[in-house]
Amino acid sequence: DSGVTQTPKHLITATGQRVTLRCSPRSGDLSVYWYQQSLDQGLQFLIQYYNGEERAKGNILERFSAQQFPDLHSELNLSSLELGDSALYFCASSVGGGAHTGELFFGEGSRLTVL
Amino acid sequence: AQKVTQAQTEISVVEKEDVTLDCVYETRDTTYYLFWYKQPPSGELVFLIRRNSFDEQNEISGRYSWNFQKSTSSFNFTITASQVVDSAVYFCALSEAGTGNQFYFGTGTSLTVIP
Numbered sequence: 001d002s003g004v005t006q007t008p009k010h011l012i013t014a015t016g017q018r019v020t021l022r023c024s025p026r027s028g029d030l031s032v033y034w035y036q037q038s039l040d041q042g043l044q045f046l047i048q049y050y051n052g053e054e055r056a057k058g059n060i061l062e063r064f065s066a067q068q069f070p071d072l073h074s075e076l077n078l079s080s081l082e083l084g085d086s087a088l089y090f091c092a093s094s095v096g097g098g099a100h101t102g103e104l105f106f107g108e109g110s111r112l113t114v115l
Numbered sequence: 116a117q118k119v120t121q122a123q124t125e126i127s128v129v130e131k132e133d134v135t136l137d138c139v140y141e142t143r144d145t146t147y148y149l150f151w152y153k154q155p156p157s158g159e160l161v162f163l164i165r166r167n168s169f170d171e172q173n174e175i176s177g178r179y180s181w182n183f184q185k186s187t188s189s190f191n192f193t194i195t196a197s198q199v200v201d202s203a204v205y206f207c208a209l210s211e212a213g214t215g216n217q218f219y220f221g222t223g224t225s226l227t228v229i230p
Contacts, residue, residue, distance in 0.1 A: 092160075102165070103162050106161075106162075108159045
């Protein structure tokens with residue numbers, strides 16, 4: 001158990017819909033990262049937050065947004081869903097803002113299926 | 116350009132054989148960090164090792180060992196006397212002190228250990 005909690009574990013929805021994925025980092029970790037893993041794309045970095053502020057942005061679509069709340073949990077919002085958004089979405093946390101402070105600990109992922 | 120290359124997409128070995136998973140990275144930073152993660156069929160990403168660029172000592176942990184060679188920009192992972200439970204996808208990752216926050220993952224190597 002990594003200590004990172006993601007909900008929901010599975011989600012099935014239709015195209016055009018909007019979903020919210022939630023992540024609670026490990027106790028004491030200030031950084032939250034979101035990754036998308038699809039079969040043909042590998043692990044794609046979406047976005048990172050550190051102590052409530054956006055720190056780095058990767059290949060995140062404009063239809064997607066995220067935030068980190070004062071209690072450090074994070075939410076990833078996916079809207080106008082398309083079939084191609086079906087993937088496993090991982091949240092990871094780390095103590096500080098970069099690798100010099102430690103490794104990433106991953107949650108179990110949220111599997112999104114868009115029909 | 117890919118910052119982390121795992122050229123081996125899939126490997127199959129018979130139980131008790133040794134297997135080496137290759138990882139080649141690309142960076143201009145002098146300070147960087149390398150990681151290996153394991154993703155078993157259950158899906159979660161499990162941290163295995165973190166290594167900084169100033170520490171080229173090889174590391175052994177039970178049946179696992181890692182060979183870090185800056186001269187060839189490689190951070191290879193060897194499993195000795197493989198077991199069925201080693202079957203998983205293994206990811207190598209890089210994080211640079213310069214960019215600070217992004218973890219660049221390779222595309223993964225799927226290892227199947229045949230009983």
